[in-house]
Amino acid sequence: MRVITQHTLGGPEVLTIVDAPEPRIQPTEVLVRVKAIGLNPLEARLRAGEFPLLGAPPFTLGWDISGVVEPASQTWRFRPGDEVFGMPLFPRAANAYAEFVAAPALHLVRKPASLSHVEAAALPIVGLTAWQGLVDLAGVTKGDRVLIHGGGGGVGHVAIQLAKSLGAHVITTAGTGKRDFVASLGADEIVDYTTTDFAEVVRNVDVVLDTIGGDTASRSLAVLRPGGQLVTAVAEEDTDLIARFEAAGMRFSGIAVDPDPVALRGLAGLVEQGALRVSVQETFPFDRIADAHRLLEGGHLRGKVVLTV
Template sequence: MRAVVQKEFGGPEVLEVVEVAEPELLSGEVLVRVYAGSVNPVDVAVRAGYFPLLGQPPFSVGWDYSGVVAAVGPGARYRVGDEVFGMPFFPRAATGYAEYVATPSRQVARKPASLTHVEAAAVPLAALTAWQGLVDRAGIGSGDRVLVHRAAGGVGHFAVQIAKARGAYVIALASEPKHDFVRSLGADEVIDYRTTDYTEVLRDLDVVFDSNADGERALTVLKPGGVLVSIMEHVSPERAAQVAAAGRRFAGVSVEPDYAALEALAELIDAGQLRPHVSAVFPLEQVARAHEAVGSGQTVGKVVLTVGDRN
């Protein structure tokens, strides 16, 4: 099968499409014929060696995919032909940029019926990050005032929609050219972080969803007992101690596979309350271009790779 591997750290040019052996199934696993996968900022960081998640190359990055079950191991949850999407193994190697992925069946869920494979592949890692931070850790609900950093990005655009679906009042940070897009997601207020210091205009928030390592400043806008959800400083005991000392709650989030949350996200999607935004699509052979796009930090929503002809 075709798969993307890298033999060294470096720029997008180190990514190669090569022929490798098809993975073998273990008990409880499914073999998924991948039709699409998405590229996340963590993929770019791992590829470049900035985030030593997978050790030394050679390895393959990529965790998101959508496809069809091609084979099942003993005890697996699905049948051949089922359409599924998922984020397997994170933070271990999932070899997601490939024609086939073998994964524990409880790390995938049925693909939302209303989405194409390209759209579904854009969901897992980013949407799970937002869900696990806002719902599982912060427990947001109706009437909560929530601030979302980088609201037009991969994780941010899901965070805005999930918060709205839970009944929250959402304030979003985004550059002015992206304001219309963020409002279309349901944001109640949008602040241009380039021209306005949010710490000067906001107070008494219930939750700050921080994807910008801005925890110290975020504390100034949280009310006592409010929650700082951090996806960048989740391993910082210093930040956790600072938040606790200020009488707020710290919720560090490192995303993990979660089929139950994927099923909840699929329900929101098929109910019309959540939608992935795909800003660019590249074939697997152009994986370097996809990484360049994500690495620019300017993309809106998600960038997707197509692996098969059924998308």
């Protein structure tokens, strides 16, 4: 099979396609013939060596996959030919930039017929981050006021729709070029961060979902109601920030997203109900992985970037 690997840290040009044996399957695992791979900004940072989650190269990136179960699989949970998607093994290496991936059966769920492989591959990491933040950590319910930072991005555009499905009043920050996009997702209020400071115009929020970090996370303190909650996917280990929120009587929660079939099935159910759609800005064929990473690391994406196999 073909695998995209890297033998050194660096720019997109270090990503190389090589031939490799198909992965060996252990009991309770499935072998997935990959149809599409969702790309995430995290992977560009790992490729460049910004932090050593996977150790030193050589390694193969990737977690988000959608594909078809192969006969070699050793589980009763799926049959050969089943279409599945998921985020296996995160944060351990899943070696998902490949034509075949070995994955624990519990880390995958059946793909809804209404969702293409490209859309399904785009959903797991961003969808699970949004679900675990809004449902599991914050317990968002009908009538809550929720501020979602970066509503036009991967996590943000799913989070808007998820929060709306929970009955929340959704406020989001987005650039001028994404205003119509986030409005189409159901956002009730939109703050254009290029012209307006959200901390000056937003008040009495129950939950803030942060995927930006830094100054954005710290200034979110001002918009929360007494006892409100910040849920962050990027500043979960910022001890100074945690201390500030706790001193102000606010709740602070950090997301370290993990595989979760219950949440994945919940997301799939929303897709089937028409309450959730996944936005894919651009797809690239497998052999254009370097071009895909150049777009990925440029930032300001509308939704996701996906690699087709």
